[in-house]
Amino acid sequence: MEGVDHLAHERNRSQFDVNDMKIVWAGSREAFEVSDRMSRLVANDPAFRKDNRVHLTRKELFKNTLRKAAYAWKKIIELKLSEEEAGRLRFFVDEPAYTDLHWGMFVPFLKGQGTEEQLQKWLPLAYKMQIIGCYAQTELGHGSNVQWLETTATFDPKTDEFWWPGGLGKVSTHAVVFARLITNGRDYGVHGFIVQIRSLDDHSVLPGITIGDIGVKFGNGAYNTMDNGVMHFDHIRIPRNQLLMRFSQVTREGKYVQSDVPRQLVYGTMVYVRKTIVIDASNALSRAVCIATRYSAVRRQFGSQDGVETQVINYKTQQSRLFPLLASAYAFRFVGEWLQWLYTDVTQRLAANDFSTLPEAHACTAGLKSITTAATADGIEECRKLCGGHGYLCSSGLPELFAVYVPACTYEGDNVVLLLQVARFLVKTVSQLVSGKKPVGTTAYMGRLQHLMESTCKVQKAEDWLNPSIVLEAFEVRSARMSVECAKRLSQFTNQEEGFHELSPSLVEAAVAHCQLIIVAKFIEKLQGDIPGNGVKDQLQKLCSIYALFTLHKHLGDFLSTSTITPKQASLADDQLRSLYAQVRPNAVALVDAFNYTDHYLGSILGRYDGNVYPNLYDEAWKDPMNDTAVPDGYHEYIKPLLKQQLRNSRL
């Protein structure tokens, strides 16, 4: 960040204290300090360089990731980093690696499903990385008919390959494997087992097991740094005590015994993983928005005044696409923060055998996972388009960000499937209202159903749309009416499952409405608390309004068809939105500075902190190996004979 700051004029005009906003974004001063320290540590160490990734072959790329993972682990040990610091360091290394699955899935799953005895045996090995684990649940084809005998696994090699597990293909020594537990001839359903898959001596694949990498994935780099794998078993024997037995055991005699540990604890893990995904969405979206915002302030096109063209960020069309994404990044941040609280709450309740909030917490995390990842994937690509042609260059950082992000829409529950789960919960909530069951948590508003069905929106002038309670009620009314409409139409079917199938597109829309309400509600809730810092809360209020009113505009059909608002009120919301864009405009660059991303982490010439884009874009081009020679390899064989009309005799 040396040299002239080409964006200084933008930073000088902002109307809030960016350092205070950094604390808000990070969640706390402590979290900010850890992130700041770790991001600089990574950025300043040439071993973590990543700008050369696009020039590596897949094998080189993969080997380079192995090196970085080992180097990061060495640093973590040398510097005696805490678990939190180590997590942040890996985050800023910014490269999918087998360690993500080892730490993010294998270890948590062991902790959740192992008995005390099992934990004592396996956890120390995993913590020291004396074993490396992955998580084998998905299968190649359509079936889930894995057959599993107590100590013998028989797979049909044609259909029952495990397929996709990250870290499986080349690195992991152990896997948590999911399979049907069959003992004494009875099928007890899917259970998790620890299976050693590679030798700890020479890394060879153990007999009876076949493992490979599943091939090249989307993007120049992205997940190609990861060895997503395929595996099949042929009569593998594992010891009985490698069934993870916290919830159920198989005795020496082959008897299946359920423990008294409640199985609902498994849902706690799902809440944990999906909460993490929502926070990741705010990371990825904020990163794209940071790049697009800075470059929109640098780039000038058309509309010349005084001989200088207009900054692209001054165009309303640019603002109306960019600022809602900026607002969404903050909105997802705060809903992620709230999910963090929810997870703690759920965990405490589960420990006290209180399962009452679990279905609601599960539905809400599933839904939020779905809509934040979908919006983030689309948002990254929109940011890329907002950068014009240069967004198509890998040096913009955006193509790779997109390629590495999009699988989030599919993994840990396909986004549409998750929304259908939410819809099922909503319809159930509505149908139970008559029996007097009180809806809890994020569905509590359904308890005021009669009011919501009758209420009319009070907006009379544009500024009324800045009133949080008016906005909140509009989102509640829309969502409640959509759920009720779905429930009403469902009740006309004699077969409920058939009705659910037939109406599923509308059910998905009702679920989206409910989840958007949650995001709006949690943003408003955040703003009701104390937020220190000069001008900070004011900016966040504007972003909250932008998120809500943009969402309203985008889903206007819902709001109008449910008669939640009138066309006139919709038009006033648009007026207010334009006014908000103008108010955010001078703060836009500072609002993305608040993410505190290093140039290393951003990995984008367009998004450079100093805004010195063009000379660097130019210099970067010349470093490309294609420019090693002016006359390209292939000229003599394929260009010259063509120009000289001598193709006839060429071997091509």
Add this chain to the structure above:
Amino acid sequence: MEGVDHLAHERNRSQFDVNDMKIVWAGSREAFEVSDRMSRLVANDPAFRKDNRVHLTRKELFKNTLRKAAYAWKKIIELKLSEEEAGRLRFFVDEPAYTDLHWGMFVPFLKGQGTEEQLQKWLPLAYKMQIIGCYAQTELGHGSNVQWLETTATFDPKTDEFWWPGGLGKVSTHAVVFARLITNGRDYGVHGFIVQIRSLDDHSVLPGITIGDIGVKFGNGAYNTMDNGVMHFDHIRIPRNQLLMRFSQVTREGKYVQSDVPRQLVYGTMVYVRKTIVIDASNALSRAVCIATRYSAVRRQFGSQDGVETQVINYKTQQSRLFPLLASAYAFRFVGEWLQWLYTDVTQRLAANDFSTLPEAHACTAGLKSITTAATADGIEECRKLCGGHGYLCSSGLPELFAVYVPACTYEGDNVVLLLQVARFLVKTVSQLVSGKKPVGTTAYMGRLQHLMESTCKVQKAEDWLNPSIVLEAFEVRSARMSVECAKRLSQFTNQEEGFHELSPSLVEAAVAHCQLIIVAKFIEKLQGDIPGNGVKDQLQKLCSIYALFTLHKHLGDFLSTSTITPKQASLADDQLRSLYAQVRPNAVALVDAFNYTDHYLGSILGRYDGNVYPNLYDEAWKDPMNDTAVPDGYHEYIKPLLKQQLRNSRL
């Protein structure tokens, strides 16, 4: 396509003649036959293999494309292919190459802008590929202030690099260069010049010129096969007669003289290029839809009945995302066909000095370029998601299709900028109505403005939405009312430009409404003609209704806020849409078979004609170079020391 056809049951249940539909899709029997022949020629020639692209380094990839381009040219000469055949052959080679720019931009531009004398000199060279041309118009930064003197070009190397031209970086010998023409001290604006940039002897870059490749772009392959280039000039001298002088000349004495050839002819070229882009959109979207449809019929998930899981294509959520894209592919096809007619019409009128339809034709092609490319880019990614996790593998064909397609949203006019041009034209059309000017072509409906402002939608039951005139009028009413509303709000500004700037997000939406109307109208028009073949017209009518009703649902806010329809009518449209999905379902696979794509062209294991997906996915994975060894390169340096707790002494 040997072996068992796993999709035979799907093909057998279809209700129309797929061979007749193939003719409709291709446009004519002749067009079908040429395409069919060329696609098989390419598919059956191992020289055009493309499944290995993802494993090549950029340099290898580029060299491989040089080889294919030379080989294709050799074939074209050997087989004495016609211009049409050669074009189709290059299309099915399916790899961006310098030849696209030579044939698609350099040659047409010469033809459009050169004098008879210039054509006699340059065209034979270009036709025989004795020179290779590119098209240098875009610049690196924000400025368009290229300074150009009659025979001396002085560029400021800091700001005035040409940047992006395809084929420039490594291959082209000549370029059409755009620069300001300055003679006798006066600036006559931007003109095109032919500039030789490389030696025809040894391909070295000529003195005073610097050329390079601009680096890696989005995707594993995609446009990385192309040498998009950067170029700057330092006091280059070119002969006076290399100014393209059809429209204006510079005499021996330096005098600037305009010819009597109308400059509007230039717009004819833009109509031509954008028409081609619309047809390309239908190619790209149909390809993605073909893959997603076939794989949705192969893949089974959940909902087990009789021990077999449900085909994914039977889920309403899948249908509600996939079938509108299928309908869009056909809709874009027919609007492209109509643009072909429009281009011919415009050309004939221009030849007769009739410029009356030009502004409308220009606005309509600009708008159609914008909305078809935007919908196609989004649609390809949606198809990828519809394939679940496997869509993320490059062997699905979808990641590369997306990466190679998305620049269409930016090149030849950024999509949002183009919509603003359309909006300007619409507002002008509305404002001229009072003065009695009769709107022409696709804006003719504005002539019935009073009727459209007063009319009410006649839908009373779901089937009414199958009535083409009711659908058409709904789209006309929505579009007209949105344009009028924009014009009304604009008139409240004292400064029109300021108003246009302020209201631009709404103007963009009005433009979208107008362009969607054109697509609906042209689909309906197509169906009014004679379409032979058993059941063919019936299927197309369903697709037309799906396109219209899905668009209505997606933009419901427009239709309701303009009071074009009522919420009740919207709900009836949704009912009709669901019924249409059920009717299209048994025909889905046959409807994508009608595109007549070879497995080579599709380049997708998921989209294989025979539906034999899983064994091939599995086999393909094992072919990956990562699987050459079970223990990966890097094990000894980076995995073993970690597992053995010996990182401390490792060099990483």
